[in-house]
Amino acid sequence: MTALLRLVLILARAEQRALWRGLALSVTVLAMGVALLGLSGWFITAAAAAGMAGLGILFNVFAPSAMVRLLALGRTAARYGERVLTHDATLRALSGLRIRLLQGLLHSPYRQLERMRANAFLNRVTADTDALDGALLRLILPALAGWTVILCSGALLWPLVHPWIALAVAGGYLILPTATFALGQRVARHPARRAEAALQAARSRLIDLVAGRDDLAMHGQLRQSAAQVETAFARHAAARARLDGIERVTGALLDMTGAGLTVLALGLGIALVQQGAITAPQAAIGVFVALALGETVAPVRRALSEIGRMTQAARRILPALDTPAEASGGQPPEGTLVFDAVTFARPEADRPVFAPLSLRVAPGETVVLEGPSGSGKSTALLLAAGALTPSTGTVRIGGQDPAALPLTARTGSIAVVPQRHALIAGTVAENLRLAAPEASEDRLWQVLETVQLADTLRARDGLETRLGFRGTGLSGGEARRLVLARALLRQPRLLLLDEPTEGLDAETARAVMSGLRAACPGAAILLAAHRTEERACADRHVRVTRPENLHDRWGI
Numbered sequence: 082m083t084a085l086l087r088l089v090l091i092l093a094r095a096e097q098r099a100l101w102r103g104l105a106l107s108v109t110v111l112a113m114g115v116a117l118l119g120l121s122g123w124f125i126t127a128a129a130a131a132g133m134a135g136l137g138i139l140f141n142v143f144a145p146s147a148m149v150r151l152l153a154l155g156r157t158a159a160r161y162g163e164r165v166l167t168h169d170a171t172l173r174a175l176s177g178l179r180i181r182l183l184q185g186l187l188h189s190p191y192r193q194l195e196r197m198r199a200n201a202f203l204n205r206v207t208a209d210t211d212a213l214d215g216a217l218l219r220l221i222l223p224a225l226a227g228w229t230v231i232l233c234s235g236a237l238l239w240p241l242v243h244p245w246i247a248l249a250v251a252g253g254y255l256i257l258p259t260a261t262f263a264l265g266q267r268v269a270r271h272p273a274r275r276a277e278a279a280l281q282a283a284r285s286r287l288i289d290l291v292a293g294r295d296d297l298a299m300h301g302q303l304r305q306s307a308a309q310v311e312t313a314f315a316r317h318a319a320a321r322a323r324l325d326g327i328e329r330v331t332g333a334l335l336d337m338t339g340a341g342l343t344v345l346a347l348g349l350g351i352a353l354v355q356q357g358a359i360t361a362p363q364a365a366i367g368v369f370v371a372l373a374l375g376e377t378v379a380p381v382r383r384a385l386s387e388i389g390r391m392t393q394a395a396r397r398i399l400p401a402l403d404t405p406a407e408a409s410g411g412q413p414p415e416g417t418l419v420f421d422a423v424t425f426a427r428p429e430a431d432r433p434v435f436a437p438l439s440l441r442v443a444p445g446e447t448v449v450l451e452g453p454s455g456s457g458k459s460t461a462l463l464l465a466a467g468a469l470t471p472s473t474g475t476v477r478i479g480g481q482d483p484a485a486l487p488l489t490a491r492t493g494s495i496a497v498v499p500q501r502h503a504l505i506a507g508t509v510a511e512n513l514r515l516a517a518p519e520a521s522e523d524r525l526w527q528v529l530e531t532v533q534l535a536d537t538l539r540a541r542d543g544l545e546t547r548l549g550f551r552g553t554g555l556s557g558g559e560a561r562r563l564v565l566a567r568a569l570l571r572q573p574r575l576l577l578l579d580e581p582t583e584g585l586d587a588e589t590a591r592a593v594m595s596g597l598r599a600a601c602p603g604a605a606i607l608l609a610a611h612r613t614e615e616r617a618c619a620d621r622h623v624r625v626t627r628p629e630n631l632h633d634r635w636g637i
């Protein structure tokens with residue numbers, strides 16, 4: 082609940098004025114409802130009493146009936162205004178939250194980002210934020226408005242009717258629905274969690290199923306995966322059915338509270354009339370107000386079935402909002418890349434990925450990292466880029482620690498081409514301009530020539546060639562060259578390449594490697610390589626070794 086309250090405060094602060102006005106209108110709607118029934122009760126009873134006393138002709142029916150009409154119409158108008166204001170403010174606050182959340186998630190440390198699956202990311206930004214719309218609209222605003230109207234009704238019943246009736250009605254409505262909510266919330270917590278977990282699992286499995294459909298079909302696993310999605314949806318439906326049951330029971334309890342308090346007000350009213358403490362029309366006000374206040378607690382039912390989902394969503398969202406914003410400024414690092422006895426261990430691992438690594442790459446030099454698969458070459462490149470921080474030893478570029486620099490400074494002079502390409506759906510030009518939004522068409526063709534891709538694209542739609550989801554529509558080798566071309570657009574002073582010519586024939590690979598060096602003659606190039614064509618272009622080779630191979634030498 083604490084996380085949920087903190088998030089509600091964040092949302093409320095974003096749209097303070099509109100929400101205060103919405104709350105005032107909510108109170109007006111409920112107060113008008115209570116006044117409408119109270120006045121009607123008094124009107125009917127007073128008119129009947131006057132009729133029985135033979136004074137009907139003298140009874141002024143016009144003023145109360147005009148008031149009843151005014152309240153009925155005013156209530157409808159206030160309800161409309163309240164809905165428009167609160168929904169609009171909540172949706173605006175949520176879209177602001179979504180942007181803050183996206184920024185928080187995208188600026189989280191590299192290790193956190195690399196662990197986050199696409200579907201978890203998507204769920205957080207869409208389903209989790211959507212779950213929070215009910216927090217203001219169906220929980221906090223109705224609760225505040227309800228409590229205000231109950232307290233005000235009690236304060237008015239005290240002098241207008243009788244203190245006992247005021248205490249019974251207001252006290253009953255304050256205590257009983259709150260207790261019902263507290264109890265219902267406890268019972269609903271587990272099914273709500275189960276429902277949410279099952280829904281998230283169903284979504285994740287469905288996304289995995291769609292993304293991996295080719296592989297699953299090849300292995301004959303499509304049916305089984307579809308069945309797993311179905312199971313998660315069935316679990317969600319079962320948990321929802323349980324929640325619906327709790328909602329029904331809570332609803333019945335709330336209805337019984339309303340009916341019970343109305344009967345209590347009636348009983349007390351009759352007793353007080355018989356004692357001569359109040360008149361029958363006064364007693365009628367008490368009874369009808371008790372009946373009308375039932376409306377103030379109706380939203381409790383709906384909030385109960387949603388509160389588990391909201392609480393969980395708030396717990397997932399809050400940590401991402403707390404991520405400090407990425408600093409800007411700082412000078413892009415420039416100069417010689419130096420690794421001094423660097424090791425890196427993941428927190429969950431009991432030893433470093435590779436044995437202490439030392440190397441130097443001066444501007445204009447090309448150094449190749451060699452080593453068996455899994456020895457840590459890609460990890461070393463991420464350390465050079467400042468995406469990871471060494472466990473021991475130091476990484477410096479021209480004397481600066483890249484991991485300590487703001488992202489904007491790092492990306493100003495370092496370009497990384499990872500093993501797995503990251504192309505997006507859109508045109509070739511759009512993909513290239515991710516690195517340099519202002520680049521001219523001539524410049525785009527220039528880098529495409531460098532990576533031997535210009536002719537292939539000219540034969541298609543040139544820079545307007547459209548790529549599908551994650552860059553489909555190009556062969557593996559073409560996609561790789563497009564990513565290399567994109568890195569060149571940045572005119573990097575440190576180029577970090579992970580198996581850059583993977584998937585290319587030997588001749589194209591050689592041409593690409595010499596093109597890369599020609600395109601940025603002053604850059605320091607560090608590359609992880611297995612292929613002869615890549616190794617051949619090196620000024621020096623550095624071997625990355627698993628720690629167990631050097632157990633005695635390094636004492637790891």
Ligand SMILES: Nc1ncnc2c1ncn2[C@@H]1O[C@H](COP(=O)(O)OP(=O)(O)OP(=O)(O)O)[C@@H](O)[C@H]1O
Nearest residue numbers: 195427434452453454455456457458459460461609
């Ligand atoms: N995100 C990760 N979480 C946990 N372990 C990882 C992660 N990425 C890589 N590893 C592990 O770290 C070690 C080094 O991986 P790395 O990718 O750096 O090796 P590599 O030398 O580049 O391999 P290859 O030549 O096959 O690309 C491997 O044992 C790998 O399983």
